[in-house]
Amino acid sequence: DTAVSQTPKYLVTQMGNDKSIKCEQNLGHDTMYWYKQDSKKFLKIMFSYNNKELIINETVPNRFSPKSPDKAHLNLHINSLELGDSAVYFCASSQEGGADTQYFGPGTRLTVL
Amino acid sequence: AQSVTQPDIHITVSEGASLELRCNYSYGATPYLFWYVQSPGQGLQLLLKYFSGDTLVQGIKGFEAEFKRSQSSFNLRKPSVHWSDAAEYFCAVGLFPGTYKYIFGTGTRLKVLA
Numbered sequence: 598d599t600a601v602s603q604t605p606k607y608l609v610t611q612m613g614n615d616k617s618i619k620c621e622q623n624l625g626h627d628t629m630y631w632y633k634q635d636s637k638k639f640l641k642i643m644f645s646y647n648n649k650e651l652i653i654n655e656t657v658p659n660r661f662s663p664k665s666p667d668k669a670h671l672n673l674h675i676n677s678l679e680l681g682d683s684a685v686y687f688c689a690s691s692q693e694g695g696a697d698t699q700y701f702g703p704g705t706r707l708t709v710l
Numbered sequence: 711a712q713s714v715t716q717p718d719i720h721i722t723v724s725e726g727a728s729l730e731l732r733c734n735y736s737y738g739a740t741p742y743l744f745w746y747v748q749s750p751g752q753g754l755q756l757l758l759k760y761f762s763g764d765t766l767v768q769g770i771k772g773f774e775a776e777f778k779r780s781q782s783s784f785n786l787r788k789p790s791v792h793w794s795d796a797a798e799y800f801c802a803v804g805l806f807p808g809t810y811k812y813i814f815g816t817g818t819r820l821k822v823l824a
Binding site: 628630637639640642647687689694695696698699702703704 | 761800804805810819
């Protein structure tokens with residue numbers, strides 16, 4: 598049983614396109630996150646959601662729009678993709694924020710051509 | 711400002727040798743500290759965490775870490791490294807409960823020589 602799953606695993610697209618990444622967790626956690634890992638492996642938080650409500654938006658361009666239809670899902674939609682958006686995007690979940698173990702999905706490698 | 715520093719970008723050790731990965735943090739309150747490991751092409755997996763109590767914490771795969779408040783450090787150790795330990799290691803600080811925010815270090819890539 599996969600705790601945190603993401604689809605797709607790989608995404609290759611052209612500049613200017615719109616794409617979505619889906620994330621689901623079956624751990625019953627209240628909090629979900631999106632992280633971006635760049636080519637140097639630097640991991641930076643993008644968004645945090647708690648009980649479907651946006652808690653943190655770390656100065657991410659508004660081309661990125663997260664959506665949480667329920668506590669188990671957190672999707673990421675990206676409009677007008679740019680070359681700099683190429684990265685690995687990780688979804689994660691935890692029961693509480695800031696003090697609890699995060700469980701990470703396998704990542705989605707986005708390549709913008 | 712809160713930050714996490716992992717001074718070593720790359721470390722190479724021989725199989726069977728001991729390992730220490732360094733982590734320093736900057737945070738005004740009591741930190742919630744984590745070490746995660748990322749194998750190639752995989753997500754991050756928790757190795758161990760420290761919230762309070764005994765400053766020496768044991769984790770999975772034979773890893774341990776020691777919290778030293780006076781040095782603002784949380785170094786990861788393993789007495790004998792196995793080839794399968796080759797991976798990227800991340801130290802992280804969880805900010806006080808309710809902020810839903812974690813700060814990660816830049817990672818240390820471990821290479822193990824046979």
